[in-house]
Amino acid sequence: MNAIALLNAAKDGILTGSVYALMATGLTLIFGVMDIINVAQGILVILGAYLSYALSVHLGIDLFVGLLITIPTLFVVGVVIERVFMARLKGPEKTAMSILVTYAVSLLIEGTLNTVFSVNVVQLQASYVTRSFSIGGVHFGFIYVAGFVMAAVLLSALYFMLYRTRFGVSVRASLADQTSAALVGIDVRRVSTICFGIGVAVTAAGGMIYGSTNAFNASTSYDLISRLLTIIVLGGMGSLGGAMLAGVSMVFIGDVVGTVWSPVWSTMSYFVVLVVVLLVRPQGLFGKQSARVA
Amino acid sequence: MAETAPFLRFTNVVAGYGGGDVLKGVQFDVPQGGVTCIVGPNGSGKSTLLKTVSGLVKPRLGEIWFKGENLVGQTPRQILRLGVVQVPQHHSLFREMTVDENVELGAFLVKDRKVIAERMAAIREMFPIVAERASDKAGSLSGGQQRLVEFARCLMLEPDLVVLDEPSMGLDPKTLRSMFATIKMMNSMGRTVLLVEQNARQALKLSHTGIVLENGRVRLSGSGIDVLNNPEIGALYLGGSIEETKHAS
Ligand SMILES: Nc1ncnc2c1ncn2[C@@H]1O[C@H](COP(=O)(O)OP(=O)(O)OP(=O)(O)O)[C@@H](O)[C@H]1O
Ligand SMILES: [Mg+2]
Numbered sequence: 001m002n003a004i005a006l007l008n009a010a011k012d013g014i015l016t017g018s019v020y021a022l023m024a025t026g027l028t029l030i031f032g033v034m035d036i037i038n039v040a041q042g043i044l045v046i047l048g049a050y051l052s053y054a055l056s057v058h059l060g061i062d063l064f065v066g067l068l069i070t071i072p073t074l075f076v077v078g079v080v081i082e083r084v085f086m087a088r089l090k091g092p093e094k095t096a097m098s099i100l101v102t103y104a105v106s107l108l109i110e111g112t113l114n115t116v117f118s119v120n121v122v123q124l125q126a127s128y129v130t131r132s133f134s135i136g137g138v139h140f141g142f143i144y145v146a147g148f149v150m151a152a153v154l155l156s157a158l159y160f161m162l163y164r165t166r167f168g169v170s171v172r173a174s175l176a177d178q179t180s181a182a183l184v185g186i187d188v189r190r191v192s193t194i195c196f197g198i199g200v201a202v203t204a205a206g207g208m209i210y211g212s213t214n215a216f217n218a219s220t221s222y223d224l225i226s227r228l229l230t231i232i233v234l235g236g237m238g239s240l241g242g243a244m245l246a247g248v249s250m251v252f253i254g255d256v257v258g259t260v261w262s263p264v265w266s267t268m269s270y271f272v273v274l275v276v277v278l279l280v281r282p283q284g285l286f287g288k289q290s291a292r293v294a
Numbered sequence: 295m296a297e298t299a300p301f302l303r304f305t306n307v308v309a310g311y312g313g314g315d316v317l318k319g320v321q322f323d324v325p326q327g328g329v330t331c332i333v334g335p336n337g338s339g340k341s342t343l344l345k346t347v348s349g350l351v352k353p354r355l356g357e358i359w360f361k362g363e364n365l366v367g368q369t370p371r372q373i374l375r376l377g378v379v380q381v382p383q384h385h386s387l388f389r390e391m392t393v394d395e396n397v398e399l400g401a402f403l404v405k406d407r408k409v410i411a412e413r414m415a416a417i418r419e420m421f422p423i424v425a426e427r428a429s430d431k432a433g434s435l436s437g438g439q440q441r442l443v444e445f446a447r448c449l450m451l452e453p454d455l456v457v458l459d460e461p462s463m464g465l466d467p468k469t470l471r472s473m474f475a476t477i478k479m480m481n482s483m484g485r486t487v488l489l490v491e492q493n494a495r496q497a498l499k500l501s502h503t504g505i506v507l508e509n510g511r512v513r514l515s516g517s518g519i520d521v522l523n524n525p526e527i528g529a530l531y532l533g534g535s536i537e538e539t540k541h542a543s
Contacts, residue, residue, distance in 0.1 A: 180386035
């Protein structure tokens with residue numbers, strides 16, 4: 001078999017997979033802290049992409065510069081969603097209810113986007129989007145490399161926040177056990193709201209890269225959310241490291257199978273891996289075993 | 295002469311989880327400086343009662359007075375600031391964090407690094423396990439060791455009232471004795487202790503006050519010895535020996 005093809009698959013896995021990992025990290029952070037499955041994450045990525053699109057097309061703002069606006073905007077969107085819809089969810093049915101409520105939020109955003117931007121697909125444009133270079137026969141698209149660097153920087157920042165700051169300690173404690181966190185004086189409500197904001201804010205960055213590398217409209221969100229959900233299931237719900245590894249694996253496995261065997265089996269191959277892993281480890285690669293019991 | 299405000303007083307506390315009421319009008323006082331022990335059958339609402347003290351469950355009716363302040367409606371954080379800490383029934387250490395990190399989290403509300411360092415030093419002396427296993431993950435400790443670290447952590451705030459929910463659960467007899475000794479030590483340091491215990495005989499012996507909770511109501515209260523020697527209660531909850539009162543699970 002062709003070594004170059006395999007290298008290319010590995011490269012795609014790492015470059016594209018890291019962006020998926022970033023978007024999935026937001027999802028898993030929200031689940032880990034709040035037991036909420038935010039199925040609106042897919043449409044929020046598309047919202048991020050459309051915001052970048054509007055800024056670049058109408059105001060001529062560069063895609064990367066635009067992130068300085070879109071990331072804080074989506075943070076605020078996340079905080080508002082949490083305060084208005086999520087704060088009311090309580091009790092043992094919370095997780096199930098959260099799927100319904102965030103799905104409703106998702107439909108609301110989808111309808112709005114369809115009205116504002118129409119259903120015609122668009123793609124983000126910039127001089128550098130199509131630029132590329134090659135190293136030893138492996139082809140690198142500039143935007144993919146930029147996406148990887150950005151995902152790496154943002155994920156590092158997230159890790160720094162989690163492991164080196166006082167706020168990070170309160171997030172990790174809330175991730176582990178909300179009651180125990182509350183009993184040492186952590187304001188779990190505030191931590192939840194901020195985490196929801198952060199979890200949604202990463203979709204601005206993910207959406208910009210996604211929208212530069214794919215043509216999209218609002219319904220693209222369905223493909224996105226199914227990928228993001230399977231990533232966090234494989235990685236283990238609530239595990240940040242798991243989301244990263246699974247994000248990279250998803251693209252890598254798909255590309256390797258697509259190259260070595262046939263593109264027909266590309267998407268399915270990841271699900272085969274997912275099912276096999278779940279048979280052996282129902283909690284996913286790095287999932288908490290039963291930390292939430294009692 | 296005006297009556298002095300009670301240290302901790304429950305007046306007609308009614309609370310639950312949205313279904314029926316679990317606590318159906320609980321009323322009693324916890325005197326300052328002593329050990330007060332609550333006993334009662336499984337599901338009688340003991341943990342729920344302790345949760346109302348820390349603000350984890352909000353009573354539907356009634357008041358909980360602590361040194362002249364009503365705790366009902368306050369957040370767990372505000373209640374900690376007033377000097378009430380709780381070690382809950384389930385293991386509450388953060389398993390993925392080290393013993394040191396866990397104990398330090400006990401002083402999460404203390405901003406002054408110097409004060410935290412001083413208290414850490416005192417705690418390490420009092421609980422050698424904290425010093426010995428400082429950089430081990432809390433999850434790697436045995437159940438009894440974890441309980442001691444939880445005790446250590448709750449003392450970091452230098453609380454006035456320590457609330458303990460079945461601290462002896464799952465401990466072997468030797469660890470059990472050292473745990474009761476630790477409770478006595480906490481108390482002799484001036485901390486008022488309110489605890490729930492299944493090892494009723496042992497716990498009531500060291501308690502100044504005993505409360506029997508049954509089906510969400512106070513069935514009996516008095517000095518620890520009185521409750522222990524009450525024939526009716528003895529037959530119902532204390533069994534013939536400590537062994538028989540230990541609950542499975
Ligand atoms: N989070 C909850 N949601 C709904 N019901 C609950 C919850 N926690 C406890 N209950 C119910 O409230 C009642 C009292 O429970 P509680 O834990 O206070 O009892 P307990 O006296 O502490 O029992 P044990 O000795 O088993 O610890 C039980 O019927 C229990 O099923
Ligand atoms: Mg209990």
